[in-house]
Amino acid sequence: MTVIDASSADVLAFLPQRPSVVERGDIPRRRFRTIWISDVHLGTRGCNADMLIDFLDHVDSEQLYLVGDMIDGWRLKKKFYWPAAHNDVVWRLMKRAKRGTRVTYIPGNHDEVFRQFAGLDFGGVRIRRKAIHTTADGRRLLVLHGDEFDAITLAHRWLSKIGDSAYTALMVLNRWVNAARRRLGMPYWSLSKHAKAKVKNAVAFISRFEEVVAHAAGSRGVDGVVCGHIHTAEIRDINGVAYYNDGDWVEGCTALVEHFDGRMELLLWGDEIAARVAADRAAQRAGSIAA
Numbered sequence: 435m436t437v438i439d440a441s442s443a444d445v446l447a448f449l450p451q452r453p454s455v456v457e458r459g460d461i462p463r464r465r466f467r468t469i470w471i472s473d474v475h476l477g478t479r480g481c482n483a484d485m486l487i488d489f490l491d492h493v494d495s496e497q498l499y500l501v502g503d504m505i506d507g508w509r510l511k512k513k514f515y516w517p518a519a520h521n522d523v524v525w526r527l528m529k530r531a532k533r534g535t536r537v538t539y540i541p542g543n544h545d546e547v548f549r550q551f552a553g554l555d556f557g558g559v560r561i562r563r564k565a566i567h568t569t570a571d572g573r574r575l576l577v578l579h580g581d582e583f584d585a586i587t588l589a590h591r592w593l594s595k596i597g598d599s600a601y602t603a604l605m606v607l608n609r610w611v612n613a614a615r616r617r618l619g620m621p622y623w624s625l626s627k628h629a630k631a632k633v634k635n636a637v638a639f640i641s642r643f644e645e646v647v648a649h650a651a652g653s654r655g656v657d658g659v660v661c662g663h664i665h666t667a668e669i670r671d672i673n674g675v676a677y678y679n680d681g682d683w684v685e686g687c688t689a690l691v692e693h694f695d696g697r698m699e700l701l702l703w704g705d706e707i708a709a710r711v712a713a714d715r716a717a718q719r720a721g722s723i724a725a
């Protein structure tokens with residue numbers, strides 16, 4: 435049994451603060467039955483909090499699952515990093531629970547300090563080790579973070595193989611590249627998604643992870659599984675078991691959503707923003723021509 439240490443208490447102390455970026459109430463929100471997000475890694479420079487804030491202000495759902503590694507306790511312990519935008523993310527999630535969205539938080543390995551609270555409800559947020567979600571079309575999905583399978587699959591090694599510091603450096607580069615692209619009016623581009631596809635072992639580890647997780651879910655008699663952990667968004671059928679991975683908000687910036695008819699979809703938020711910007715520009719051009 436772990437004891438709450440000073441670092442986790444510090445994180446909790448941030449919760450009542452007001453957001454620095456006010457929630458947008460003027461935009462129509464896309465409504466979903468369910469939303470899953472994970473691997474946000476708040477407390478690290480790699481976290482794409484601004485894009486997540488944009489996402490949260492454009493969508494709404496009856497249920498929300500936070501599928502682990504929301505806060506990076508490992509990194510926070512080494513060096514305390516907590517900018518206003520990270521506070522804004524937590525504030526928005528808590529606010530959602532207050533407004534009536536059923537929020538379930540399944541801590542991962544980076545925020546395992548919260549696993550000791552599994553079974554408790556905290557500010558309207560249910561904290562669980564895992565959950566069963568029933569879709570609108572009656573399918574039962576096991577929801578868990580995914581680090582449970584590390585020992586068997588070694589899938590996390592695609593991250594640790596190049597080393598934690600190399601991954602951090604890659605994320606810094608990713609941020610620079612995208613800051614420059616933003617200034618040039620270009621859409622968000624995932625650097626490590628491309629790097630990952632180039633590393634042969636990474637691909638093998640990832641598909642092994644997907645198969646092991648799907649097999650474990652199948653043997654428990656559910657129709658599918660939703661997880662995170664390996665920062666690789668996916669929707670795939672594996673021997674009759676639906677495998678869903680909601681990706682991450684470090685570089686992929688993806689969310690898994692369930693529509694009201696039970697249909698599942700991966701949202702690539704970088705692409706969504708790019709489409710919105712292009713539509714705004716087209717509208718502006720049409721407006722200037724009309725004028």
Ligand SMILES: [Mn+2]
Pocket residue numbers: 502503542543544579581662663664
């Ligand atoms: Mn993880």
